[in-house]
Amino acid sequence: MKRLHIRIKGIVQGVGFRPFIYNLAKSLGISGNVTNTSGGVIIDAEGERLDEFLESIRTQCPPLAKIDNIEIHEMPAKGYEGFSIVESIDQGSFTLVSPDMAICGDCLREMLDPSDRRYLYPFINCTNCGPRYSITKKVPYDRPNTTMSVFNMCPQCLAEYNDPSNRRFHAQPNACRECGPQLESQISNFKFQINETADPMEKTIELLKHGAIVAIKGIGGFHLCCDAENEKAVKRLREHKRRSNKPFGLMSYDVETVKKFCDVSPTEESLLKDMRRPIVLLKKIGERLTDEIAPRNKYLGFMLPYAPLHYLLFHYPIANSQSPMASHFSALVMTSGNLSEEPIVIDNEEAISRLSFADAFLLHNRDIFMRVDDSVIKDRSFIRRARGYVPEPIRLSDDGPDVLGCGADIKNTFTVTRGNYAVVSQHIGDMENIETLRFFEESLNNLKQVYRANPVAVAYDLHPNYLSTQWALNLKSQIVHFGIQHHYAHIASVMAEHGIKEKVIGVAFDGTGYGTDGNIWGSEFLVCDFNGFGRAAHFKYIPLPGSARAVKECWRTAVSYIAACGLQDADLWNCIDNIGFIEKYGRDKIENIMKILGNRQFSPLSSGAGRLFDAVSALCGICDKNTFEGEAAIALENEIRNSKLQDAYPFEISEGGPFVVDFSRMILCLIEDVSRDEDRGLIAVRFHNTVINAITEVVSRISAMHGIKTVALSGGVFQNEYLLEGVFERLLSLGFNVYTNEKVPCNDAGISLGQAHIARERLKKQTGIS
Numbered sequence: 001m002k003r004l005h006i007r008i009k010g011i012v013q014g015v016g017f018r019p020f021i022y023n024l025a026k027s028l029g030i031s032g033n034v035t036n037t038s039g040g041v042i043i044d045a046e047g048e049r050l051d052e053f054l055e056s057i058r059t060q061c062p063p064l065a066k067i068d069n070i071e072i073h074e075m076p077a078k079g080y081e082g083f084s085i086v087e088s089i090d091q092g093s094f095t096l097v098s099p100d101m102a103i104c105g106d107c108l109r110e111m112l113d114p115s116d117r118r119y120l121y122p123f124i125n126c127t128n129c130g131p132r133y134s135i136t137k138k139v140p141y142d143r144p145n146t147t148m149s150v151f152n153m154c155p156q157c158l159a160e161y162n163d164p165s166n167r168r169f170h171a172q173p174n175a176c177r178e179c180g181p182q183l184e185s186q187i188s189n190f191k192f193q194i195n196e197t198a199d200p201m202e203k204t205i206e207l208l209k210h211g212a213i214v215a216i217k218g219i220g221g222f223h224l225c226c227d228a229e230n231e232k233a234v235k236r237l238r239e240h241k242r243r244s245n246k247p248f249g250l251m252s253y254d255v256e257t258v259k260k261f262c263d264v265s266p267t268e269e270s271l272l273k274d275m276r277r278p279i280v281l282l283k284k285i286g287e288r289l290t291d292e293i294a295p296r297n298k299y300l301g302f303m304l305p306y307a308p309l310h311y312l313l314f315h316y317p318i319a320n321s322q323s324p325m326a327s328h329f330s331a332l333v334m335t336s337g338n339l340s341e342e343p344i345v346i347d348n349e350e351a352i353s354r355l356s357f358a359d360a361f362l363l364h365n366r367d368i369f370m371r372v373d374d375s376v377i378k379d380r381s382f383i384r385r386a387r388g389y390v391p392e393p394i395r396l397s398d399d400g401p402d403v404l405g406c407g408a409d410i411k412n413t414f415t416v417t418r419g420n421y422a423v424v425s426q427h428i429g430d431m432e433n434i435e436t437l438r439f440f441e442e443s444l445n446n447l448k449q450v451y452r453a454n455p456v457a458v459a460y461d462l463h464p465n466y467l468s469t470q471w472a473l474n475l476k477s478q479i480v481h482f483g484i485q486h487h488y489a490h491i492a493s494v495m496a497e498h499g500i501k502e503k504v505i506g507v508a509f510d511g512t513g514y515g516t517d518g519n520i521w522g523s524e525f526l527v528c529d530f531n532g533f534g535r536a537a538h539f540k541y542i543p544l545p546g547s548a549r550a551v552k553e554c555w556r557t558a559v560s561y562i563a564a565c566g567l568q569d570a571d572l573w574n575c576i577d578n579i580g581f582i583e584k585y586g587r588d589k590i591e592n593i594m595k596i597l598g599n600r601q602f603s604p605l606s607s608g609a610g611r612l613f614d615a616v617s618a619l620c621g622i623c624d625k626n627t628f629e630g631e632a633a634i635a636l637e638n639e640i641r642n643s644k645l646q647d648a649y650p651f652e653i654s655e656g657g658p659f660v661v662d663f664s665r666m667i668l669c670l671i672e673d674v675s676r677d678e679d680r681g682l683i684a685v686r687f688h689n690t691v692i693n694a695i696t697e698v699v700s701r702i703s704a705m706h707g708i709k710t711v712a713l714s715g716g717v718f719q720n721e722y723l724l725e726g727v728f729e730r731l732l733s734l735g736f737n738v739y740t741n742e743k744v745p746c747n748d749a750g751i752s753l754g755q756a757h758i759a760r761e762r763l764k765k766q767t768g769i770s
Contacts, residue, residue, distance in 0.1 A: 003032070003046035003077045008057070010068035011096045011392065012041045013141040016127025018085050019169040020062050026164070028053050031080035036088040036140040038452065040095045046077050063128055064098055064275070068395065085170065088140040094418060094452040097133055097141060099388050100219050100372065102277040102306035104129035106167065111308055112315065117156070120316065122201070122309035123181045123366065127171045129275070133391055134220045134370050135173065139450055143172045147367040154179035181366035183309070186352070190359035201309070201316045204362045205328050208313070212359040213237050215337055215351050218307050220372030220387045220426075221344035222337025222351050224358065225313075227329055231290040234333060238292060240357040242340040244627030247294035249279045249301045249374060251334040253314040253327045258282070258302045261289055261331065271377055276388030277306035278375040293333065296623065296631075298638045301376060303334070306388075309362075336373055341430050343439040346371045370446055371439065372426045379721055382745040384411075386426040391447060393421035394743050394753065397499035400764050404444075404455040405756030406468040408486065408513075408748040410629065412436070414444055414468075415752040417760050418453045422496060424744055424753050431467040440468070457763050459484050459755035463514035482759040486513030487524040488533045490714035490746075492754030495530070498739045503529045504710045505536070505702050507695060507727075509717035510748070511551065511610025511629070520544070522608025522715075525659070525698050527706055530761035536702045537659035539612065540564070543603035545593045550603075554614035554632045555585060555624040559593050560603070561615045562671070565664040575668070578675035579619055609691075609717045612663065616687050619670060620680050630716065637720050639684040647682070648689035659701060661694050692726040699731060713740040714754075716747035 008017075013036055021034040021043055030047040045053060054072070061067060103111075107124045110116040118124045125131070135147040143149055153161060157176055160168040168174045175181065185200035190212045194203055204214055208226065211233040216223045224241065226233040228250055237248070252258045255269050262282035264272070271280045279301040284294075294300055305311045314327045337345045337355055345351045346368040351361060372390060376383040398420055405415040409431040415424045425443050429436050447453070457480035460472035472481065484492075490513075491506030506526040515521035516535075523539035542560050544550040550557045562575050576582055576590060596602040613633035618624040623635040649666035653659050666687070673683050699711055711731055718724045718740060731738045744750040 001046055001048070001077045002050055003044070003075045004050055004054075005073045005075050006043040006045060006054075007040055007071040008043070008067060008069070009040040009095070011064070011066040011098050013095055013139070014098045014132045014136070014172060015064035016062040016167070016169075016171070017041055017065050019127060019164060020065075021057070022083060022085055022164050022169075024053065024056055024060070025083040028056075031083055033080070033084045033086045035086035036095075036142070038089075038095055038139050044078075044080070046080055064101055066096075066392070068096070088142050094450070095139055096393060096421075097136055097139065097391055097450055099276065099390055099392055100131050100134050101129050101275045101388065102304075103308050103311065104275070107308070108311060111311065118176055120201075120312060121177050121180075122183060122307070122312055123173075123175055123364070124308050125171065125173050125175075126167045127169065128167065130173050131219050134368050134372050134387075135366070136450070137369050141172060146172055147369050148173045148175070151175055151180050181364050184363045184365070186361045186363065188352075188356065188359060188361070200362060201312050202318055204360065205313060205316055205318060207360050208332070209328065213240070213357070214360045214362055215345075215355045215358040216309070216362045217348065217351065217364050217368075218310070219368070220370070220374075221346045221368060222355065223334045224337050224355065226333045228289055228293060228331035228333045229329070231292060234290055234292040237333060237335070241335065245295040245631060246628040247297055247299070247301055248333045248335045249303065250293065250331050251303050251305060251310060252331045253305065253311070255304070257327070257330055258304075261286065262300055262302060267380065271380070272302065272304050274388075276375065277303055278377045278388060279303045281376065281378040281383070289331065296635050296638070299378070302331075303374065334374075341432050342435050343429055344371050344373050370426075370443065378719070381719070381741070382743075382749075383719065383747070384427045385413075385424065385744055385749065390426040391423050391450065393423045394497060396420045396422055396496060396757070397501070400760040401457065402453045402455045403756045403760040403763065404458045405489075405752035405754070405759065406458060406460045406472045407752035407755070408461050409463070409466040409468055411745070411748040412440065412468060413744075413749045413752045414440065415756040416444070416447050416451060416453045416455065417756050418451045421451075422753055422756060423447055423451055423453075427749060437467060437471065440471075456480060457482060457759045459759035461486055461489070461514065461751070461755070462516070480759075480763060482755070482762065484755045484758050485516060485533070486751065487521055487715065488526060488528060489751045489754035489758065491526055491528055491533075491712045492530070492758045493744060493750040494712035494714050494739050494741055496753050496757035497741060497743050500710065500712070500739065501529070502710060503527060503706070503708055504712045505699055505706075505708050506533070506712045506714070507699065508715040509609035510715035511608045511717075512606070515607075520604055520606035520608055522606065522610055523612070523661070524607075525702060527702065527708065530758055531765075535658050536705075537661065537698045538607045539609060540660050540662045541605040541607050542611065543597045544606045544611065545596050545603045547602065547604055551611070551614075552626050553624070554611075554626055555581065555618040556593055557611050558615040558618040558624075559590055560597060561612070561619075561663075561667050563594060563597055565667055575671050579671055580621065609715075612691075613717065616670065619667070620674055620683055622680060622684075630719070633717070633720065636684055636687070637722055639681050640688065640722055641681040642685055643722060645682065645685045646689065647686045648693050649686055651690060651694050653694070653697060653701070659698055661698060663690070663694075666690050688720075688722050688726065691723060692730060695727050696730045696734070699736070700734065703736070709735065710737045711739070713738065714746045714750065718746045
């Protein structure tokens with residue numbers, strides 16, 4: 001009789017993998033055992049049908065499991081009797097931890113079944129769904145190592161846990177109303193007569209129906225919630241959140257309801273229903289919801305319920321309701337439970353203190369160990385990668401040393417590499433305060449412990465004032481330090497995802513990034529590999545009058561672009577007057593801006609593509625102020641109506657190297673269109689086509705010089721769907737191999753992956769460490 005020693009690596013803990021192996025072995029007459037270790041799952045198996053056993057493992061594993069590698073060693077038979085699950089072993093290695101997943105169909109049916117013992121229980125779960133990463137303190141993933149350790153299972157739950165035929169067999173968060181977490185409601189300052197005998201869920205629903213803002217504790221943190229069809233409540237929430245015009249996330253019960261508000265493609269429907277439950281950005285249809293949810297935006301961000309209690313918010317039976325199963329709401333606002341630029345709140349007391357403007361709180365006593373915000377996806381591309389996806393690693397092309405990439409200060413993430421994996425953290429946020437830095441450190445310490453990573457090198461952005469850079473430079477001296485240029489890291493993130501080793505033409509477009517010449521970069525055409533990069537081209541430098549103020553008030557940048565066109569004084573002021581700037585902002589204010597354009601202290605030079613989009617948006621009268629990052633550029637893209645139009649404006653490219661793209665002629669033509677009251681949608685299309693033409697022409701010239709046919713696109717500007725698709729189509733038609741970010745966002749949240757991968761490859765080359 002043959003015996004196999006099998007080691008399986010991947011996401012194989014907390015996903016019902018051992019029960020699956022146990023039942024499979026029993027059905028095939030296989031003897032032996034299975035155990036969790038800190039390095040994966042180990043199976044000792046002997047029997048006659050081992051080939052069938054292995055094939056079934058590969059093809060029939062649980063829905064949340066992901067097998068990365070199977071090692072098989074043939075061993076002498078031991079003569080096992082029966083098959084058993086052995087207690088977990090900590091071998092000092094590492095295994096992959098499952099992300100948090102939405103409630104499965106089986107648990108949802110039980111929760112809504114009046115005859116089931118978990119009827120309406122808001123913490124129902126099984127091996128196929130529920131919290132994982134957010135409750136895991138350390139590995140191996142067993143109940144004592146989670147925040148469920150304080151809840152002792154009742155006899156019925158324990159019987160399920162020990163029953164191999166039950167889908168809660170070894171489900172670590174298993175619980176019921178008798179032995180598990182409980183809800184609690186608190187009303188702080190809402191003037192509404194509530195039924196004091198009602199249970200917490202019923203109170204919450206009644207409050208929401210009457211316009212309350214409720215802070216609700218979920219899986220990865222708190223949400224601030226209100227009825228999306230109550231304009232007054234939404235407006236109050238926006239004021240309290242200090243959120244300016246930034247869109248709110250929404251939740252509806254099912255896809256059919258979402259379709260009342262948005263156009264939903266089959267791909268988008270699949271994303272909405274996915275067990276990871278991201279927020280999906282969808283095109284608005286109709287005007288049913290208040291514009292306060294996403295001001296001046298043609299997209300709404302919808303997700304479906306993922307925690308059991310989310311479903312109960314929509315369908316909890318309430319006395320005197322029209323139908324016991326009728327949905328109480330068409331849509332709820334579900335925005336992160338934090339104040340602007342602070343980390344999402346996870347603790348009950350912290351919520352009551354920091355979210356004190358909420359009218360009420362729906363709390364529970366299952367602690368959240370790791371805060372994880374909602375993920376956001378647009379057209380299959382990540383805008384924010386967090387709950388449902390983290391800490392699932394990105395597989396790299398080969399092994400390497402443990403390295404830490406600290407990311408950028410905007411949309412911060414960090415990346416830890418371990419073996420042939422890169423683990424990109426959840427969304428940390430903008431590194432603007434001590435609370436966010438603490439969140440960075442607690443998440444880093446957790447992922448280092450879970451993955452047993454001990455970084456021997458740290459990579460960071462070159463910007464000397466970044467908090468993440470200063471933190472990295474303060475690390476112990478024996479760790480190797482790598483300063484990585486911002487846009488080079490953007491391109492390296494694409495190379496890491498796709499396993500690209502050869503030189504590429506990297507096109508990195510964003511608003512800002514510290515350049516090696518001390519200026520602000522952001523329209524970079526790089527020739528690069530992991531050894532280094534050369535700056536092959538960029539957009540013409542433009543002064544930013546007032547520096548950071550010009551980023552907020554993009555009409556200032558528009559004035560700078562007009563001033564850079566080389567016009568005589570009278571023609572310059574005619575241009576400014578023709579687009580209504582003198583009437584709108586006043587000649588004195590514009591003259592003051594003109595005076596500081598030559599002063600580098602007050603007007604630093606920028607080649608940022610994002611600033612060009614800002615300026616054009618302001619010139620067209622679409623959006624002249626950014627109340628959140630990218631607002632003007634998003635508004636400009638939203639004006640596009642005729643995507644088939646090929647018209648474009650002229651531009652110039654300097655000879656020599658690096659090539660410099662000058663859009664002065666485009667700006668003058670565009671101003672002429674605006675002064676003639678040309679349709680803004682047509683102007684928006686022409687502008688976008690012009691940028692696409694410029695990228696295509698510059699890439700073609702660089703390719704001719706260097707003989708490179710591989711192009712990597714990254715940077716936040718490529719979140720612009722029209723631009724990305726246009727560049728892709730044009731370059732592919734010219735025979736280029738084109739890649740962009742797919743597993744991490746193309747915005748600054750992907751920077752840490754690129755940093756870590758560059759440092760890792762260089763370290764391997766310098767020291768031979770693998």
